[in-house]
Amino acid sequence: MPITVEIKVSPSEIENEIFIKQEIRNNCKETLPEKFFYTIARRNIDARAKSIWYVLKIEVHFTEITQTKVEFNFKNVRNEKEVYIIGAGPCGYFAALHLLRLGIKPIVIERGKDAQKRRRDLKAIQQEGIVNPHSNYCFGEGGAGTYSDGKLYTRSDKRGNIKDVLNLLVYHGASEEILVDVHPHIGSNKLPALVQNIRKTIIEHGGEVRFDNYLEDLECNSDKIINITVNGTKIKAENIILCTGHSARDIFELLARNKIEIDCKEFALGVRIEHSQTLIDEVQYKQNPRHPNLPAASYSLACQVNNKGVFSFCMCPGGLIVPASTSPGEIVVNGMSLSRRDSPFANSGMVTAVDEKDFSAFNKFGSLQGMHYQKSIEQKVFNAGDGTQRAPSQRLMDFLNNKVSSSLPESSYIPGLCSVSLQSILPKEIITRLKDGLIEFGKKQPRYLTNEAVLVATESRTSSPVKIPRDKLTCQHIRIKNLFPAGEGAGYAGGILSAALDGIRVAEALYQLKVE
Ligand SMILES: Cc1cc2nc3c(=O)[nH]c(=O)nc-3n(C[C@H](O)[C@H](O)[C@H](O)COP(=O)(O)OP(=O)(O)OC[C@H]3O[C@@H](n4cnc5c(N)ncnc54)[C@H](O)[C@@H]3O)c2cc1C
Structure with missing residues (x-):
């Protein structure tokens, strides 16, 4: 078991390992041997007083630390049961990753373009004022999270296993610093590569990601969606995770038209x-x-x-x-x-x-x-x-x-x-x-x-203006049993991390129901 020590280090010494080791020695209740190793478990900045400090939670080890990358058991799902995920935002992509771990095949339907092609449309908004209603800062691979600030804060750890999401982000290319910083941040120059790596994982394991695929209609009976229409083609989808974000007004209208319950929020x-x-x-x-x-x-x-x-x-x-x-x-x-x-x-x-x-x-x-x-x-x-x-x-x-x-x-x-x-x-x-x-x-x-x-x-797009009601435990829509509303648009998340956590939660709930 490592010993935990908290130390304060000024910004000028934060990269000075000899100084940090001395501070560890000075602050450790136990006498440390001449040779020891350390890792930073948590890093925060305290700027309240005149002097500014990095506050570090340190773990002291007595043998050399070998850093092992966390591995995930993504299964080959090519021939497994399918779940349609509408929206390739953080909620949709993390739901897909979790379905891979559970042995279920995710098929992600995304109205926008892949992260690379999306750049051209962002340039068109920025430089010519042209807004593409399917590809913009909110729509496209990675959703609103891709060209965002990439802050990874959530107010509540009751929403799920935050460490799991951070480890999945690191596995797909985020810096390990996000595991340590109290206010982790990725940045929109790094996020596009990261979401493309997530897509690679989904496809390599037999899942599918379909861009330029717009969910435009659905047919339902009293308790089930029978078909969804994507780009004019009817698809029989047994189970649907709907995570289309807070800006998909056409989806809110589609639900209202079909008398699927939604609440004002x-x-x-x-x-x-x-x-x-x-x-x-x-x-x-x-x-x-x-x-x-x-x-x-x-x-x-x-x-x-x-x-x-x-x-x-x-x-x-x-x-x-x-x-x-x-x-x-x-x-x-x-x-x-x-x-x-x-x-x-x-x-x-x-x-x-x-x-x-x-x-x-x-x-x-x-x-x-x-x-x-x-x-x-x-x-x-x-x-x-x-x-x-x-x-x-x-x-x-x-x-x-x-x-x-x-x-x-x-x-x-x-x-x-x-x-x-x-x-x-x-x-x-x-x-x-x-x-x-x-x-x-x-x-x-x-x-x-x-x-x-x-x-x-x-x-004006701070969170969704509606909530799509679902069962607390099963995450099924309160009436339409094969519809799983999820993420920010459905009113269950507010930010990248909480949307990802909700995607995992809904995928898990769907698995527990033993999908048909
Ligand atoms: C510029 C900007 C900066 C931000 N900065 C931060 C930040 O620093 N930290 C943070 O935590 N959050 C930030 N956010 C918010 C964050 O991005 C969202 O909370 C998060 O992306 C929500 O995830 P989601 O998966 O629920 O929905 P979204 O990310 O909105 O994804 C929904 C996806 O569904 C797709 N879709 C919609 N309708 C359809 C349809 N009919 N058919 C098929 N696909 C459809 C969309 O194209 C989109 O890709 C920022 C948002 C923006 C716009």
């Missing part, structure tokens, strides 16, 4: 806020420039305004704001970063919770009222711009003072910004909550309220 909506990374580093680390051994600093802010949450969301240090629309005629923004996190900008969602009270003007849409509310705002934001993906924006202090910005600061958002009063396009309640929230955050975080920061509209 609250989500969060607002803007993306962008500061200079140097300012965030100065405030968080009290250093300028930050020590080269420190990553770009991040922040997390939250408060309550009129009993509604206002909070920073998916903060991307050293990142870029990206156009995440999935249809022409709307503007949606999100954030991503490369593994180095070295852009001069720090962006974050700045959002507030919205629920049925906010959607009341759309209640004629029943369970899809939140979705229609979300869509109407995205379209209004588009119409307030110049007909491209240039995003309506306002400097932060101008927003607080109800003033249209006479100029806008430089931004990482490639399609460009246009100066518009956000008060004139976002609902009044959202504006009020965001303003009060920002003022509160200004009290918590020095220099946060600056006119050098810009608010970019609109951050």
